[in-house]
Amino acid sequence: MDRDGAVDAPGARGRVVMLVDNGVHGDSRVQKAARSAAEAGWEVILLGRSPVGQPSSWRLGPAEVRLIPMPDPLARRRHEFRRAWLRWPLAYPPSGVAAHRAQWVKAWQADLRVREAGLTIAARQGRAGRGLATRRAALRAERVAAQLLRRWVSFRYWQLTRARKGRKFRSPWDRAYTLFWQAVQGDGAWRRLEPGLWDYELAFGPVVDELKPDLIHANDFRMLGVGARAKIRAAAAGREVRLVWDAHEFLPGVQPWQDNVRWLPAHRAHEREFAPYADAVVTVSPALAELLRDEHGLAEPPAVVLNAPALDHAPADHPEPLPDLRARCGVGPDVPLLVYSGIAAPKRGIGIMVEALPRLPGTHVALVVNKPDSPYVAGLRARAAELGVADRVHVLPFVAHWQVVPFLSGASAGVIPIQHWPNHEIALITKFFEYSHARLPLIVSDVRTMAETVRETGQGEVFRAEDVADYVRAVEVVLADPARYRAAYDRPGLLENWTWAAQAEVLDGVYRRLLPGRAPSAPAPSGDVQSSVGASA
Incomplete structure (x- = not known):
């Protein structure tokens, strides 16, 4: 839909294939981008990775979502196929035989139990x-043998497990290996250092080619290569395809996801090789836009599309009532309730919310997280029990992205306790905008961009990251006068610029610039994309 309310027929403006390296569920940015682009008249097909190894599809408004199975044999290293003879000489070979042997021994023991039970019944009945x-003695001997074999199999299985876990890519050899291939192949070294990136190409590349898009929207660094290679193949076939790279993070500032010195150099090389093929770059914050311009020598900063909430994406025919945060926590309207909504991980700093509860009598915490049953969350629950505050910690699962704002609005304040990591310093993250539209007072750690924004708007208090005492101070100040912080949202234009509708206009402007012959059905409004970016930042 354009600013004057006109809607193009689905696909009237061209075909857009969006690529993302996850299962789409839980990734509100790609969901919002796909739906808003489709509503603006583009034919949008969003390709994601199936988490269950089976294809599936559904619709996000007019947009189509397809999840593609992605085998990942190249993500496994060669040592995983070999036996570690010197370090773990008795380990089973990594061929699957260990699981077979363990199951076989369990089956033998199960058979012995049944045979012993049969003898007992026969003896009782005189048969x-x-x-x-003699038969009982033979069964006892078999039972001893089975138990000894089970211990032997378990020991060898344990050695195999240790062999798999023991190999880390952080040794001097791994550093030398990385430096060697960087010297020999330059940015092409990722092919040796992180060959698993080819698994994405082999799964998604043929699908993209078959769809023959006019524009590819590649989300983040893995899918950049998939989109660039598809663009190259299309050009060879005589078709022009435009490539938009949506950079969600600054890769040099990402904490490596594996204990692997090869991971970051490989992914940075991959990104550098294919970034020049992008016809336009968009990203999540002005600070990240400047970093990307410097990193890749871009002619101009990327357009900024903030991770703002979509307030108008609720299904028209959704029959269920909106979830109520306080009802799910079992607390009344007058109970102080602090909410954290987002990924549960140590670097998100949410442990401080549990540690502070003994100093905040009567205050409750709601953790709305992606994996409520994860080991990390279990550790938070255990710590709450140690502190005697388990009854004041409530762990809840995610809700649909269009339900988030009304769901969170039941809290007394929203907390963002993230720690100091490079990518945490440079953006207003999704939950910042969700809390804002829920009109919550904010309690944020002193990461640079969010702290500066909160101090400028007056919508909350800032505390020193990982400092429990300072966090308690900020909570007490906010809870003493929440109306003061909620009043900040009455500032004209503040929340209006922090909506997905405003960001969708920026993204559509990028598409229009790349495909100028695909104008919307109503005349485009005056004003350039960069002015919208500045207002929304």
């Missing part, structure tokens, strides 16, 4: 006959 003692 055992001669040789009962």
Whole structure:
């Protein structure tokens, strides 16, 4: 839909294939981008990775979502296929035989139990006959043998597990290996250092080619290569395809996801190789836009599309009532309730919310997280029990992205306790905008961009990251006068610029610039994209 309310027929403006390296569920940015682009008249097909190894599809408004199975044999290293003879000489070979042997021993023991039970019944009924003692002795001997074999199999299985876990890519050899391939192949070294990136190409590349898009929207660094290679193949076939790279993070500032010195150099090389093929770059914050311009020598900063909430994406025919945060926590309207909504991980700093509860009598915490049953969350629950505050910690699962704002609005304040990591310093993250539209007073750690914004708007208090005492101070100040902080949202234009509708206009402007012959059905409004970016930042 354009600013004057006109809607193009689905697909009237061209075909857009969006790529994302996850299962789409839980990724509100790609969901919002796909739906808003489709509503603006583009034919949008969003391709994601199936988490269950089976294809599936559904619709996000007019947009189509397809999840593609992605085998990942190249993500496994060669050592995983070999036996570690020197370090773990008795380990089973990594061929699957260990699981087979363990299951076989369990089956033998199960059979022995049934046979022993049969003898007991026969003896009770007088049907055992001669040789009962001999048969029982034979079964006892089998039971001892099965138990000894089970211990032997378990030991060898344990050695295999240790062999798999023991190999880390952080040794001097791994550093030398990385430096060697960087020297020999330059940015092409990722092919040796992180060959698993080819698994994405082999799964998604043929699908993209078959769809013959006019524009590819590649989300983040893994899918950049998939989109760039598809653009190259299309050009060879005589078709022009435009590529938009949506950079969600600054890769040099990402904490490596594996204990692997090869991971970051490989992914940075991959990104550098294919970034020049992007016809336009968009990203999540002005600070990240400047970093990307410097990192890749871009002619101009990327357009900024903030991770703002979509307030108008609720299904028209959704029959269920909106979830109520306080009802799910079992607390009344007058109970102080602090909410955290987002990924549960140590670097998100949410442990401080539990540690502070003994100093905040009567205050409750709601953790709305992606994995409520994860080991990390279980650790938070255990710590709450140690502190005697388990009854004041409530762990809840995610709700649909269009339900988030009304769901969170039941809290007394929203907390963002993230720690100091490079990518945490440079953006207003999704939950910042969700809390804002829920008109919550904010309690944020002193990461640079969010702290500066909160101090400028007056919508909350800032505390020193990982400092429990300072966090308690900020909570007490906010809870003493929440109306003061909620009043900040009455500032004209503040929340209006922090909506997905405003960001969708920026994204559509990027598409229009790349495909100028695909104008919307109503005349485009005056004003350039960069002015919208500045207002929304």
